[in-house]
Amino acid sequence: MVRPRTRTPDLAPSPSADPASVRIAYAYLASATLWLLVGTAAGLLAALKLNWPDLLPYSFLSFGRIRPIHTNTVFWGWSSMALAGIALYVVPRTSRTTLWSPRLAWLALWLWHAAAVLGLVTLAAGITRGPQEYREWVWPVASLFGAGVVLNGVNVYCTIATRRIPEIYISNWYILGAFVWLSILFVTGYVPLYQDGLGNIVIQGYYMHTAVGMWFTMLALGLSYYAIPRLLGRPIYSYALGVLGFWTNMLFYTLIGAHHFIFSPVPWWLQTTAILFSVGMMVPVWTGAGNLLLTLRGGWARVRRSYALPFLFVGVLFYGIASLQGTLEAFRTANIYWHFTNFTVGHSHVAMYGFIAMVAWGAVYGLVPRLTGREPSPVAVGVHFWVAFVGFLVYVVSISIAGVLQGFSWVAGESFIASVIAAEPMWLWRTVGGILMVASHVVFAWNVWEMRTHPSAAPESAALEEQPA
Numbered sequence: 030m031v032r033p034r035t036r037t038p039d040l041a042p043s044p045s046a047d048p049a050s051v052r053i054a055y056a057y058l059a060s061a062t063l064w065l066l067v068g069t070a071a072g073l074l075a076a077l078k079l080n081w082p083d084l085l086p087y088s089f090l091s092f093g094r095i096r097p098i099h100t101n102t103v104f105w106g107w108s109s110m111a112l113a114g115i116a117l118y119v120v121p122r123t124s125r126t127t128l129w130s131p132r133l134a135w136l137a138l139w140l141w142h143a144a145a146v147l148g149l150v151t152l153a154a155g156i157t158r159g160p161q162e163y164r165e166w167v168w169p170v171a172s173l174f175g176a177g178v179v180l181n182g183v184n185v186y187c188t189i190a191t192r193r194i195p196e197i198y199i200s201n202w203y204i205l206g207a208f209v210w211l212s213i214l215f216v217t218g219y220v221p222l223y224q225d226g227l228g229n230i231v232i233q234g235y236y237m238h239t240a241v242g243m244w245f246t247m248l249a250l251g252l253s254y255y256a257i258p259r260l261l262g263r264p265i266y267s268y269a270l271g272v273l274g275f276w277t278n279m280l281f282y283t284l285i286g287a288h289h290f291i292f293s294p295v296p297w298w299l300q301t302t303a304i305l306f307s308v309g310m311m312v313p314v315w316t317g318a319g320n321l322l323l324t325l326r327g328g329w330a331r332v333r334r335s336y337a338l339p340f341l342f343v344g345v346l347f348y349g350i351a352s353l354q355g356t357l358e359a360f361r362t363a364n365i366y367w368h369f370t371n372f373t374v375g376h377s378h379v380a381m382y383g384f385i386a387m388v389a390w391g392a393v394y395g396l397v398p399r400l401t402g403r404e405p406s407p408v409a410v411g412v413h414f415w416v417a418f419v420g421f422l423v424y425v426v427s428i429s430i431a432g433v434l435q436g437f438s439w440v441a442g443e444s445f446i447a448s449v450i451a452a453e454p455m456w457l458w459r460t461v462g463g464i465l466m467v468a469s470h471v472v473f474a475w476n477v478w479e480m481r482t483h484p485s486a487a488p489e490s491a492a493l494e495e496q497p498a
C-alpha cells in the first residue's frame with residue numbers, strides 16, 4: 030500500500046530565533062531567489078540562442094553578453110546570497126549567541142545587490158574585463174561585492190568570537206574559512222599584480238577553482254554539517270573526518286587551478302602539480318561526502334518522509350560525483366578529449382546545480398519554516414524537487430554527450446562544423462532540461478513567498494536552541 034506523504038517533522042514550524050536574525054536570513058533568501066530567476070532566465074536564453082541564433086537579435090542580448098550575465102548572476106547573486114543567508118543563521122545558532130551585528134549583515138546585502146544590479150547593467154552594455162571567467166565585472170562593481178564579503182566575514186568572525194560555548198562547531202570552521210578565502214581571492218583576482226600574459230592565466234585558474242572550491246563548496250559543506258544532523262536528530266558520523274576534510278581541502282584545492290589550462294603554455298610542471306593535487310582532492314571529497322552519507326545511513330525512513338532531506342542527499346551525492354568527474358577531467362589523456370567541449374559545461378552544472386543549489390534548497394526547506402513559523406505546501410516542495418531534478422538530469426546527460434561527441438570529432442580532425450552538427454540535437458535536449466529547471470525555480474519562488482516572515486514571529490532567542498550534534 031502506498032502511504033500518503035504526511036507533513037514532515039522538518040517542515041513543522043517552530044519559531045524560535047530572534048526577530049532580527051529571522052528578518053536577515055529571510056531577506057538574503059528572498060534576494061537570492063530573485064537573482065535565481067533572473068540568472069537562470071538568462072541561462073535559458075543563452076541555451077535557446079544556441080538552437081536559434083537569430084532569436085532576439087539585440088546587442089545587449091547577444092550570446093557573448095548573456096552568458097556572463099548568466100554565470101555571474103547565478104554565482105554572486107543566487108548561490109552566494111542563498112548560502113550566506115543561511116550561514117548567518119547557522120553561525121549564531123551553533124555558537125549559542127545572537128548575530129554580532131545585524132546592521133552589518135544588512136549593509137553587506139545591499140552592497141551585494143548593488144553589485145549584482147550594476148554587474149548586470151554593465152555586462153549588458155558590453156562593459157567587461159574580457160575573457161576572465163567569473164571575474165568579468167569591472168573592478169568598481171567587484172569592489173562592492175568584495176566589501177560585502179569582508180563585512181559578512183567580520184560579522185561571522187565576531188559572532189564566533191563571542192560564542193557562549195568553548196568549542197567551535199565544525200560548520201563554523203567551514204563558514205568562517207569560506208569568508209576568509211573569498212576575501213583573499215577578490216584581492217588576488219582584481220589587484221593588477223602578476224596579471225600580464227601567463228601570470229594572468231595562472232591567476233585565472235587559481236581564481237576559478239578557489240571560487241568554486243573554497244567559497245561555494247566550503248559554505249555548502251558547512252551548512253550540510255548543520256542541516257543534516259539537525260533534520261535527522263542525530264550527531265554527524267565523525268567530527269574528526271569533518272576536521273580532516275577542512276584541512277585537506279585547504280591543502281589540495283588551492284593548488285589545482287592550472288588543471289583548467291592543461292596543454293597550454295603554462296609551465297608543464299605546474300600542470301602536473303595541478304593534476305596530482307586534483308587526485309589528492311579525493312581525500313577531502315570522500316571524507317566530506319562519505320562523512321555526510323554515513324550520517325544519513327540508517328535514516329532513510331526519515332529521508333523518505335522529509336521534503337528537505339532528499340535535496341540534501343542529492344546534493345551530497347552530486348558533490349562526490351562532480352568531484353570524481355573533475356579529477357578524471359584533469360588527467361591529460363581525458364583532457365585532450367574533453368577540454369573546450371560542452372563536457373565541462375556539464376561538469377559545472379553537476380557541481381553548481383546538483384551539489385550547490387540542491388544543498389541550498391535542502392537547507393532552506395529544512396530550516397526556514399522553523400524560523401518564520403510558516404511552511405510551504407508539501408506538494409509544491411515535492412514538485413520543485415522532481416521538476417528540478419529531472420530537468421537537471423536531462424541537462425547534464427545531454428550536454429555531456431554533446432561534449433563527448435565534440436571531443437571525438439575534434440581529435441579525429443574533422444571540420445568544426447561537423448562537431449556543431451553532431452552536438453546540435455543535444456543542445457535541444459539541454460534546452461528542454463533548462464525549461465524544466467527554470468519552471469521549478471518559479472515553484473521555489475512561490476514556496477519562498479509561502480515561508481515569508483510573520484510580523485510577530487520569533488519570540489525567543491536563537492541562543493536558547495540546542496546544538497545539532
Ligand code: HEM
Nearest residue numbers: 162241288289307310352355356358359368373377380381
Ligand atoms: C575533486 C574536485 C574537482 C576537480 C579535480 C575538478 C576539476 C575540474 C577541471 C579539470 C576543470 C576544467 C576542465 C577543462 O576546462 O578542461 C573543471 C572545471 C570546472 N569545475 Fe571542477 N573539479 C572539482 C570539483 C568541482 C566543484 C565541487 C565545483 C563546484 C562547486 C566545480 C566547478 C567547476 C566549474 C564551474 C568549472 C568550469 C570552469 C570554467 O569555466 O572553465 N568543480 N573542474
Ligand code: HEM
Nearest residue numbers: 069072073075076100103373374377381382386463466467
Ligand atoms: C542555479 C542554476 C545554475 C547555475 C549555478 C549555473 C552555472 C553555470 C556555469 C558555472 C556556467 C559556465 C560553464 C563553463 O564555462 O564551463 C554556465 C553556463 C551555461 N549555463 Fe548555467 N547554471 C545554472 C542554470 C542554468 C539553466 C537553468 C540553464 C538553462 C538552459 C543554463 C544554461 C547555461 C548555458 C547555455 C551556459 C553556456 C554554455 C556554453 O557556453 O556553451 N544554466 N552555467
